Amino acid sequence: MWGALLRRGGRGAGGLRGLASGGPPWSQVVSEAEKIVGYPTSFMSLRCLLSDELSNIAMQVRKLVGTKHPLLDTARGFVYDSRNNLQMRGLVVLLISKAAGPSTADLSFQHNMVSGIYSSQRSLAEITELIHTAFLVHRGIVNIGELKSCNGPLKDMQFGNKMAVLSGDFLLANACTSLAQLQNTKVVELISSAIGDLVQGIYYENSKSSEENCLTDDICISTWKEQVFLSHSALLAKSCQAAMELAKHSTEIQDMAFQYGKHMSMSHKLHSDLQPFVKESSPDTVAFSLNSAPAVLHQEFLGREAWIKQIREAQGKGNIMDYKKLQGAIKAGKGVTSAIDLCRFHGNRALAALERFPPSEARAALANIVYAVTRFP
Template identity: 90%
Template sequence: MWGAVARRGGGWRGLAAGRPPPAAWSQVVSEAEKIVGYPTSFMSLRCLLSDELSNIAMQVRKLVGTRHPLLDTARGFVYDSRNNLQMRGLVVLLISKAAGPSTADLSFQHNMVSGIYSSQRSLAEITELIHTAFLVHRGIVNIGELKSCDGPLKDMQFGNKMAVLSGDFLLANACTSLAQLQNTKVVELISSAIGDLVQGIYYENSRLSEENCLTDDIGISTWKEQVFLSHSALLAKSCQAAMELAKHSAEMQDMAFQYGKHMSMSHKLHSDLQPFVKESSNDTVVFSLNSAPAVLHQEFLGREAWIKQIKEEKGELKYLGKKCLRDAIGAGRAVPAALELCRHHGARALAALERFPPSEARAALANIVGAASGRS
């Protein structure tokens, strides 16, 4: 399927032929965790082992046998082989260590462990709690769209209540810890990141309602703005907040922000590319109409031609998961353009790192860019 495209793309396919193997990603994470002092997979252990969450975990067991998304989220906390759940906190710790103490704060170096302030470690935990809370909240399903195979209605309603309450509990813990940092600028930064997440998820949900009809008429610039809100803002602002806690300059804070922003954008683009660069003989390939390749394909093709292309095939959008539409998108300019955009954001993340002094932590951050975005 990809032979002709690979020839036209000048060999791009080899670079993005799939996610890095789980072993390669795990190695990058393992090496980075040694640098920051402890495994970030246990970062929120105090909260996750609390009586309240233990109670929630027992209640979630009632959903076994249903298709409620909260079950998949819960499994991900335990079985996520790529450790994506801990990536944000790990990045915050690494960039804290890479920057080191500022000249304005040398008197407080005794508060550092493995080159990281205790307040920065708390910030990393807060970042993870916020991310996890929103993952849990995303497990709320539209009761009106359920099918009999999803599970009994009362169980799905119960799952929605659990998703709301447990997500709120995690978010409340994060906000309490945030206030204890006693830094108004950091509180402002992380609060605005929470607002960005809410706005980004609102955009996502409003577009999901369109997927049974046609994708929104948005260009790649609008797509980038919306993806920043839902996927990049939390990490970017947490990295900036870590610099603020160490009293680093405005320039250093901006470089940390740029790294977090562009690394996560590159990671999202790489994720969106996977259905289009993986060889598959299956008829059904799941991908979003609002993924970067689909948005770029629509932009290159034109709105009217895009609608016509869909209607000419089968006339039903359940067809959009089929292999033939994936082939149509893959045969055009969209996939090479999305890959180039992925490379661009990865390169900008690496460029931001150049302002940090050479160190193991900086090298680990560069390795994370490579592993998260599929760069070789």
């Protein structure tokens, strides 16, 4: 089914290209998109990050240098993220705001727009990034019971956990304060429900990751998509919808913005899951999640019993996983090609949602983001 949809390709009524035609690389897509919205989104939450409170937290985090606490990697990502993923959500909110423009019901307020974007929509983009960053920080809490001596002294790792909780809560509190200042009940409801979705999705991930050495559940790809929507797509989808609500756009346009955010972020997650299986530059086999899309699809095609047998065969002494062996087994099956098809299927759904927006640089940038996350070697 997915392959048939992808082969339609061509240009849509609004001039959008089919996924087969490709597009510029991710770094170029982000750079060009930032020019369109008016400023680099790497400065999106700079006001909060440079506040006195967070500066004090940053000073405390320096005590973790020399340990392997994941909060350090998260902190480095605030300064430089080589994958250009950190500020992607706020950038998309700004782009879709500019692509939609002012609604016919709100033409009298165009003087409040800068570079075609309302100030309230820019605030929403910052809120979205603060929420995402807060949850990134909270994900850096480690299980003390599973620590090894090479990770660092126990007291330092416990201190790192306290810092992860406090700094994440601080960012989330700032996001909620800014959200209330938008004074829009529907937007507050949308973003609040997105935070609830994030909590539910991350709780599920954490509860399953500690079970039986990360063996996967017997789940189908539809269940996987439901879980990924909660933990990865809900925030962006509902933020895009909220941006349309702030500009008083119709429910139809709001739904199209939601659909774009949902399907683009699903493609983004699938693209990320596929990297260990499609990268040609790295000779080393990278450890991957057994709950990633290629593994889940591989299990569907292979059957639960045969999949568990492959996992057992890849486990050596001390239950240490031979990821290279397991990676080879997955690549030999249909899981990788099916995950690529699914990634492009969601990409096509995102492009279809964009057809409801008038042609513009911002819409073209949104399409280029889709092309970038559906390209594979």
